[in-house]
Amino acid sequence: MPKFSEAIAPSQAFLYGEHAVLYGSPALAMSVDVKTRARVTEVEDRIIEIRSDRFPEGLRWRYDEEQPEENPLLPLAYGLRDLMKRYEFNKGLIVEISSDVPVNSGMASSASVSAAISAAFLSLVGESPEKYLLLDIVYEFERRIHGRASKTGPACAVLGGLVWIEWRDGNMEVSRIDSKDDLSIVISCSGLLSETKKLVSMVSKRYNEIRDVMDRIMHAISALTVEGRKAIEKRDLVRAGELMNINHGLLSAIGVSNYVLDEIVWTMRRLGAYGAKLSGAGGGGCVIGLSENPEVLAKNLSASYPSFAAKVSLEGVRVIR
Ligand SMILES: Nc1ncnc2c1ncn2[C@@H]1O[C@H](COP(=O)(O)OP(=O)(O)O)[C@@H](O)[C@H]1O
Ligand SMILES: C[C@@](O)(CCOP(=O)(O)O)CC(=O)O
Numbered sequence: 001m002p003k004f005s006e007a008i009a010p011s012q013a014f015l016y017g018e019h020a021v022l023y024g025s026p027a028l029a030m031s032v033d034v035k036t037r038a039r040v041t042e043v044e045d046r047i048i049e050i051r052s053d054r055f056p057e058g059l060r061w062r063y064d065e066e067q068p069e070e071n072p073l074l075p076l077a078y079g080l081r082d083l084m085k086r087y088e089f090n091k092g093l094i095v096e097i098s099s100d101v102p103v104n105s106g107m108a109s110s111a112s113v114s115a116a117i118s119a120a121f122l123s124l125v126g127e128s129p130e131k132y133l134l135l136d137i138v139y140e141f142e143r144r145i146h147g148r149a150s151k152t153g154p155a156c157a158v159l160g161g162l163v164w165i166e167w168r169d170g171n172m173e174v175s176r177i178d179s180k181d182d183l184s185i186v187i188s189c190s191g192l193l194s195e196t197k198k199l200v201s202m203v204s205k206r207y208n209e210i211r212d213v214m215d216r217i218m219h220a221i222s223a224l225t226v227e228g229r230k231a232i233e234k235r236d237l238v239r240a241g242e243l244m245n246i247n248h249g250l251l252s253a254i255g256v257s258n259y260v261l262d263e264i265v266w267t268m269r270r271l272g273a274y275g276a277k278l279s280g281a282g283g284g285g286c287v288i289g290l291s292e293n294p295e296v297l298a299k300n301l302s303a304s305y306p307s308f309a310a311k312v313s314l315e316g317v318r319v320i321r
Pocket of ligand 1: 052053054055072073074075076097098099102103104105106107108109110111113145146194195196197280
């Protein structure tokens, strides 16, 4: 039996502060109990092969003989190649990914996958890194995939729970707040792709063009994120929902919402949500909402959009074999 290891990692919902977190604001996100599983198997051939149920074309790369062809899985292969060098692993790997996380949906599928494969690889080579070291490794993957990125997705995938991102002296610091498992949200999917890299650069262009205006919006998002944290910690869902509504309005203002996302947000509100907003990069992807009864809201929304209730995952990435 070839040597292998397997790990499982949760995904993310942005409660407050996406985009603005790239401009110095804090962010609050929830690790979501919708997960990615990755198995990493050692092989003698010097290859990196990635198979994924979401990317049926896969990738196979003889890493010291050929240049790999363009492929959406390439950033993962490059990230693995770096890890293999760092841990002096001179063989090959077959990586099998199966994920319940919708791709390009604002749920940080990229970070969830990167955390599962990094943790599985490290276990294969007999390492059990401290969580914050693993977080830095996953953040490197994230930067390969997106270019400019915050640590929010990696923190949700690695640490689990509610994660707080803030800037101190020019560095992004990550901490876990709260440790109760009683938070659930509703997630509704637009079916439209949310292309993180494209949206981040669109916002950056706008920021450079009308900086005074954009700075004020980012500042308002920063303030509401701080208030949002207080409301979430107190489990004051009414106030937390109200702040989500404000956050969604400001995300619309910076240009990352659209007709479909706004329609889902309004449908959630009409069906009784305390508040709703797009989650992640926007332009498509998912909308999240807070409600007294997320199961019932998700069921009612399902008539119009694929929707489900999702619980906070207190557990971050975990090696399972
Ligand atoms: N199930 C998966 N299998 C393999 N790679 C994945 C999977 N999910 C995400 N990825 C990687 O992450 C990229 C998508 O990341 P991104 O555009 O940020 O979407 P998201 O907002 O869902 O993170 C994919 O192009 C791929 O490299
Ligand atoms: C726009 C941004 O704030 C969130 C992107 O989230 P996602 O890739 O859509 O899950 C970028 C980031 O935080 O890395």
